[in-house]
Amino acid sequence: MEVTAQQAFDIEKIRKDFPLLEQEMNGKPIIFLDSAASSQKPAQVIDRLNDYYRTGHANVHRGVYQLSQEATTAFEEARELVRQFINAPSEKEVIFVRGCTEGINLVASSYGRKFINQGDAVLITAMEHHSNIVPWQMICEERGAELRVAPVNDAGEIDLDALYELLDERVKIVSLVHVSNALGTVNPVKAIIDRAHELNIPVLVDGAQAIPHTQVDVQALDADFYTFSGHKMFGPTGIGVLYGKEEWLEQMPPYHGGGEMIKTVTFEKTTYNELPHKFEAGTPDISGVIGLGEAVRYIQSIGYENISRHEHELLVYATEQLEQIEGLRIIGTAKEKASVVSFLVDGVHPYDLGAILDKLGIAVRTGHHCTQPLMARYEIPGTVRASFAFYNNKADIDALVAGINRAVLMLK
Structure with missing residues (x-):
């Protein structure tokens, strides 16, 4: 509570x-005084990780034996905790990734190959972390698209007039940071999302630096994608979350191939699993997910x-x-x-x-x-x-x- x-x-x-x-x-x-790089971990999270490895470790989703079923329950309970934490409509829209960087790469790669083509554009801002620049440069180069950059003023705020001028029918996605890791600027992401949606342009928000400090409600923001890292919000390293609207995720191809993300495999044809598992190939970071769930509980205990x-x-x-x-x-x-x-x-x-x-x-x-x-x-x-x-x-x-x-x- x-x-x-x-x-x-x-x-x-x-x-x-x-x-x-x-x-x-x-x-x-x-x-x-370096929590923006990676926050410290409370004993509650450390103890939960230790307890899992000492008394509850097994692979998830596939085992019929009790230990595996208990691990699966803890894993999926953490997903539900995260869903409630960010007010996502469905657990299908909560995808576990290695961190914010992978969340952005997943969208750039999967959405980019599906929806970005020659002559299109991607819009970011001048205050982005490299992880919200490089993936878009890579997909723009691959697809023959343009990378547009909205400027910032001397105070470190996005020039909204300039950003809105860059929004046109060629822009296929806007990707921007919620809170700048270098400056601390809190960006008006809701206003930007609303303006982009007037042109039916989806928006990805890099929330790595926002989630430790403020309540995030993805439905209130109306973000199409929102991603963050566990290690910046008092949880383990190597785990993060990508929220995506189901309508987009259903249309996007898998990011990785392997186990768990499939329904059936033959040498002739593979059919893919349902959300969110379609984007969670291989054995996941089970302890990281469970530790992230404990970090959510800890944040909620503080308020x-x-x-x-x-x-x-x-x-x-x-x-x-x-x-x-x-x-x-x-x-x-x-x-x-x-x-x-x-x-x-x-x-x-x-x-x-x-x-x-x-x-x-x-x-x-x-x-x-x-x-x-x-x-x-x-x-x-x-x-x-x-x-x-x-x-x-x-x-x-x-x-x-x-x-x-x-x-x-x-x-x-």
């Missing part, structure tokens, strides 16, 4: 759920209202404190942001700053964050990125600020 907004948000109790936060890094208590409120307070506090550092410039100042702050300090290379922070026990991400075209738009090599989850507190931010000030004295 989800915690109500009235219930207390006990940050110290929550922090105790995450074993890694009690560890040290370079002899210092770890300050983990998105509590998560959003706490993380917004952290974002405001971090922005205020960082802006007081002389020479520090925040990259990405959109009006709507998630709990990510990317920044540069005049005269200091991001890598050097990140290396000193590491010695102080502070984990941040440095570099281009798999958004090289976005960094080129700002004419910078990369940034230092601090990204917060609900297990962070203001003391973590104070440590970051103190660490930056110390590093600047050493490097300048």
